Amino acid sequence: MAARMTRQRTAVVEALDELADFRSAQQLHETLRARGESVGLATVYRALQALAEASEVDVLRAEDGESLYRRCARREHHHHLVCRACGRTVEIDGPTVEAWASKVAAAQGFDDIEHTVELWGTCADCRASSAR
């Protein structure tokens, strides 16, 4: 039952630590391969799964359904502003929305309230390089 420390798991965590953006499992797999730290794709998926389970990484769904992973600086509840084009991410604090969400849900008689709040856009850099 004990989780074993392997070269592969270490590599995945280290790669995530160096990346600032949300990345897909496949992108991460390619990144690892590119730096010679080759890890099987299935293993990358399993490592990310485990990390997400342990709340060590945040997961969100791209518009096309692909899962994107990121090791955020903040461990507490927060949200994200993500660039659709390059994945650049800004962690967002939303006290306004937090209050709004629980208030609205309670007003409808709902309990155990959870919310999904994600912002998508095109970052300044990507806008500049595409507008040409």
Next chain:
Amino acid sequence: MAARMTRQRTAVVEALDELADFRSAQQLHETLRARGESVGLATVYRALQALAEASEVDVLRAEDGESLYRRCARREHHHHLVCRACGRTVEIDGPTVEAWASKVAAAQGFDDIEHTVELWGTCADCRASSAR
């Protein structure tokens, strides 16, 4: 170029009108087949796509990535409070969040801003029948 009125499209819209919960394309396809109003699965997908494109239906991603569709009463932009036990859905207006979202994203230099805001909870009925 003109959109043609067909038996299939009518059937999909009518089925959606009678359903109160978010449903997947496959569920809808099965529902249609069950009532003898048989429509090809690809056609159901295309009809839902077109309806979503025209903002006639709302689309929601389930936890497992499957797309769920619903013909909401309100045609304008809004959000949802969904009971995770029974699927009961309440349409939510969020002027507070709308303002917050665009403000936050703009402050970070992002463009073409979109947002995902969904609330999940347990409705009063479901809480009553499970609390004991």
Next chain:
DNA sequence: CGCTTGTTGAGAACCGTTGTCAAAGATCGG
């Protein structure tokens, strides 16, 4: 070291969704 048992990875399987393309049918001018 040897053993035990969790881990790996190449490839197959899975599954929701989209593409293909010949047949069907909606629309319309005549």
Next chain:
DNA sequence: CCGATCTTTGACAACGGTTCTCAACAAGCG
């Protein structure tokens, strides 16, 4: 009505991200 036009349909194949399979491999332990 009729036929020409051109969109739509649907069975099936293809696609793409993710999960499964299972024999080979390697942590961790005494």
